[in-house]
Every structure is written in C-alpha cells, then in structure tokens.
Amino acid sequence: MFPLNLEVLGHAGTNALYVLTGFFFGFMLEQAGFGNSRKLASQFYLNDMRVLKVMFTAIVTAMLLLFGMEVLGLLRPGALYVNPTHLWPGIVGGLIFGVGFVIGGYCPGTSLVSMATLKLDGAFFVLGLAAGMVIFGEVLPLFQAFFDASGDLGEVTLPQALGLPAGVVVLLVVVMAIGMFFAAERLEAHFGKREKEPC
C-alpha cells in the first residue's frame, strides 16, 4: 500500500501535496517554538531542551509508525530511501552546521519558519544560507574526493551497523529517547534554575 503512488495526482497535484506537507511541517516547527532563535539557542546553554525533546519525539513517532506499518504489511520493506553514509564528511559537516546553529540561532528549516513569521534575524539567516550554498557549490571541486569517498559506508542502517534485528533496535531507540528526555528534564531543572538566580 505504501509508499503511495503519487503519479496518479499528476504534476500539479504532486506539487500541491509537497506545498501542503511543507506548510504543515513549518506550522509544527512554529508551534514547537522553533521560530524563535533564543529558544533554539537555549538548547546549547542547557536551560531549554525543547529542540532535543521535539526532535527525538518526532524521530520516535515516525520510527514507530513506519515500523508498525511494515509489521502490519502496509509498507513495502526496503521501499524507503536510505541516505548514504559518508562518515567523515558527515562529521565535518555536522561540526560546521553546529557552529552555524550556535552563531545564527537557527538551522535551515527553522530559519525559513522564522522568516515566514517576519523575523528579521531569520530573513538574514536565510540570506546567509543561500550565500553558503552558492559558495559550497563553487568550491566543491576542491574537496570533491573527500566529499565522495571519505568514510563511504553506503546505504547503511542501524540494524545493519549493529548486527541486531530491526525490532530490537527500535526498542533500544525508544528506551534511549526516554532516557534522554529524563536527563533533559534534569538538566533544564538545574541550569534553568541557575539562570534565574540573581547575580
């Protein structure tokens, strides 16, 4: 049954569905408070862990729904696209992404949400994002070999990497997420309280 064959919707219908999905994705990010750079940056000061909690809730919800659909025979196994893992480019890119997140207060998706709610810092972040994409495209040939081949693990999933059945990995991720939520609450209670104390 899933993934759905979107060809029946035609070109215009498919694009309309993408716009609708994007709108609701942005709406959810805004409702979670991700259109505000101060709330997003609070993640790095450990006094508001909503980014971690929202992201992991989304991961666990999507994982359980997809896995449940596969178990019920509603989703064809192996039908979903698995992004290839390039280990070292991923680590370097993640560090650059993290530094940009701390400095700018946004990640790409949330900056668009911020701009959509007419926040000036969000709009400037999107301008910087566009400039960064152009510069990256222009200088990519200089480190193409590193980008293509360094730590190329292919389309690897957690069950393959760990050598465990998919069901066990799903259970472990859920337990890990709950443990992280618990730890995040403790950190918020500690650092949030300290922030409110007078100097």
Next chain:
Amino acid sequence: MLTRRRLAAASAVLLAAVLAILHRPDPGSRLAARRAALEPRAASDDIRVAPEEALELLYNPAARLRLLDVREENEFNLFHLPGTRRVTLEALAQGQIAGLARDDTVIVVSNGEGRAREAWLLLAAAGFERSYVLRGGIHGWLATFGRPERIDPSRPVCPQDECRRYRFEAALGERHPEADPGPDALIGRTFERKVRVQGAQKRKSGSCG
C-alpha cells in the same frame, strides 16, 4: 502531568516491544545483517550441485526438489529445466517465496552461478538450509546434457558467466529434449553428491486394507 508523561513513555516502550516481537524481517533485511557470515559458504563448493545430481534428484520424489530459476523471463521462456519456477531476486528479497517448505531441497538456477549465489544468500538468510546452486548454471547443464551446437561460440563470456551463450530456435521452455534427458542419461556417469536425501516420509495414518 507527570503521570501522563510516564504513561506515554510506557506506551511507547510497550508498542515498540510488541512490534519487535511481531516483526518478521524480509530475506533482504536478514541478508543485509548476515551477509558477512553467509558469504564464505556461498563462495564454497559445498552448495554447488552437479547437473548429474540435479537430474538424479528430479527423479527422486523423496528429495522434494524445488527448482528456482532467477534468469530473465525471455531466457526462461527460451529454455528451462522441468518443473522450474521463475522468481526474481527482488521478489526473493521481499520474501515472496510462497509454496516453499523449509525442508524442501531447493536448487537455484541462473545462466552461470552469479545470480544463483545471490539468490542462495537470500534463501539461506530466510532459513532455507537445504538450498543449493546448480554448478555452472544453465551453461553447465547444456555442457553436460546438451548438444554442442546449443552453445554459441560467438557470444562473449561475461563475469560469472551470467550472459546467455546458448541458442534455441524456439522458446519451448522445458519441452526441449535437453531440459529432461531422462534418468538413462546418468548411466555410466560418475559425480559427487552434495545433497543428503532424507528418507521417504512415513505415513501418518494406517494403510488401507
């Protein structure tokens, strides 16, 4: 509020545990996890069944032989062994192997052995322990039981001999004489047997009369 959160956390863990128990991974996923462990056996000679033994098993009902052919449809239509079922590697990876029992003797056939070994890996990952590969594939069968003119010397030999090198004037499938040369074709031939045929099954009920 705390109780609701605990309830949500417990529900998520319970749901994950139930799904983990109910989940039956398809052979493709199982193979991805076990490929390193299975590949040495797939590369070994233990799973290669000689054409002569395959023919002998065809005439032995106790062997419960199931022949699977993983070649292209046009190649299958052109020529195949008697009673063979065509299946694609994609279908095998998705677990579409209905009609096969775990204790059946399964021999996988391709032009050479490359695709057949890939199919063997999927079957082994799915728990079909009595799976084998036809040694030399269809090319090996025709070299053993076919007429020399069936092999076209002008056709190139591809990696793992998977490109078709045989030619037939008509797509008669298993009605070509070479598909089933009969048990007499084994007279005077010596070959190594790899398949241990289990004894004939005992009747579950009493005999009549």
